[in-house]
Amino acid sequence: MAWDSIIGQTRAKNLLRAAIAGGRVPHAYLFTGVEGIGKDAAAIELAKALRCEQLGPQGTPCDRCRNCQNVAVLQHSNVRFVFALPTGKGEDGRADSPLLKLSDGEISQIQEQVAMKAADPYHNITIPRAQQIKISSIREVKRDIAFAATEPGWRIIIISEAHQMGEEAANAFLKTLEEPAPNTLLILTSSHKEQLLQTILSRCQEVRFDLLTDAEIAEALTARNNIPRKDAMLLSKMAEGSYSRAIELTNSDLQQLRFDVVAFLRAALKRSPVSVFTEVERLTAGNDRRSLERTLMLLLLWFRDALMLRLTGREESVVNQDQLKDIQSFNSKFANASPERLIRSVEEAIGAIRGNAQSQLAFIVLALRMESICYS
Numbered sequence: 001m002a003w004d005s006i007i008g009q010t011r012a013k014n015l016l017r018a019a020i021a022g023g024r025v026p027h028a029y030l031f032t033g034v035e036g037i038g039k040d041a042a043a044i045e046l047a048k049a050l051r052c053e054q055l056g057p058q059g060t061p062c063d064r065c066r067n068c069q070n071v072a073v074l075q076h077s078n079v080r081f082v083f084a085l086p087t088g089k090g091e092d093g094r095a096d097s098p099l100l101k102l103s104d105g106e107i108s109q110i111q112e113q114v115a116m117k118a119a120d121p122y123h124n125i126t127i128p129r130a131q132q133i134k135i136s137s138i139r140e141v142k143r144d145i146a147f148a149a150t151e152p153g154w155r156i157i158i159i160s161e162a163h164q165m166g167e168e169a170a171n172a173f174l175k176t177l178e179e180p181a182p183n184t185l186l187i188l189t190s191s192h193k194e195q196l197l198q199t200i201l202s203r204c205q206e207v208r209f210d211l212l213t214d215a216e217i218a219e220a221l222t223a224r225n226n227i228p229r230k231d232a233m234l235l236s237k238m239a240e241g242s243y244s245r246a247i248e249l250t251n252s253d254l255q256q257l258r259f260d261v262v263a264f265l266r267a268a269l270k271r272s273p274v275s276v277f278t279e280v281e282r283l284t285a286g287n288d289r290r291s292l293e294r295t296l297m298l299l300l301l302w303f304r305d306a307l308m309l310r311l312t313g314r315e316e317s318v319v320n321q322d323q324l325k326d327i328q329s330f331n332s333k334f335a336n337a338s339p340e341r342l343i344r345s346v347e348e349a350i351g352a353i354r355g356n357a358q359s360q361l362a363f364i365v366l367a368l369r370m371e372s373i374c375y376s
């Protein structure tokens with residue numbers, strides 16, 4: 001286990017393991033890449049490795065010693081995990097503790113989120129109104145570093161989604177970065193490094209994390225979340241390289257969305273404006289942009305299936321196995337329709353939805369395009 005619990009990311013893992021094994025750990029790392037690909041998880045694993053009492057070959061933490069276990073549950077006195085918190089009533093940023101002015105309800109929400117992160121380092125911490133990493137959290141970090149550690153050995157500070165530091169917090173943190181303390185490792189993670197101060201960026205060693213492959217996501221969903229293989233394949237293809245995005249999808253009503261897709265396609269190919277309008281009204285009512293985007297992603301997959309089946313003739317290449325008959329009959333009925341053009345028109349609709357276009361209009365335009373491509 002240990003590093004194996006990080007999904008994919010072979011390049012980043014090798015780099016970090018070599019640094020540990022060779023004693024060449026810098027004083028600050030910045031892990032970058034999109035959300036949900038394992039940056040925080042790798043930061044926690046690295047902290048474990050640096051604290052482990054029985055470090056194995058190639059920087060492998062034992063996962064059994066007291067240090068490993070305390071780091072894993074985010075309860076180690078020498079390892080601090082910093083993240084965005086809500087601002088309390090009347091808080092002026094001068095408070096000693098970032099939790100001081102928060103309500104009991106807020107504090108229990110925070111504890112619950114930390115517990116979820118400890119149980120699964122891929123968990124995305126979500127706390128209402130928590131938009132910034134507070135200056136008081138950075139002051140805590142500075143106090144940690146200023147005082148002698150309670151235990152010898154490495155002190156590790158993980159700043160999760162570091163771009164969420166406000167201006168004051170970022171400037172305070174910059175001073176910490178400029179004066180490296182011995183035996184102290186700062187690990188910043190960020191899915192928006194363009195929002196970090198240039199002066200912070202230039203003082204960290206960047207480790208880029210890659211998008212996960214469909215196969216890596218599907219395997220993780222099966223192994224970690226007990227998701228049946230065929231559902232895992234479908235989810236992985238919609239997750240755009242992010243494991244946490246795939247998990248988010250498992251919480252949405254995928255079956256309903258898949259039904260919506262076929263209903264929309266049928267309406268569009270009926271050559272009846274009334275049925276298009278009715279279907280679009282039904283689809284867009286009560287559905288937020290995110291689910292509309294998911295519906296379109298599913299439609300995209302559907303056309304990719306049609307294309308793959310046409311190109312290869314292999315039924316096992318179809319992701320929507322339960323809709324194989326529909327896909328086959330679409331291919332034979334619309335043998336002249338170009339799936340590439342259909343795919344492009346769906347991609348344009350996704351772009352429009354993401355770009356805040358009026359969603360009913362985007363779906364109607366798409367329906368008309370699909371109709372004209374299929375009947376041309």
Ligand SMILES: [Zn+2]
Nearest residue numbers: 052062065068
């Ligand atoms: Zn250990």
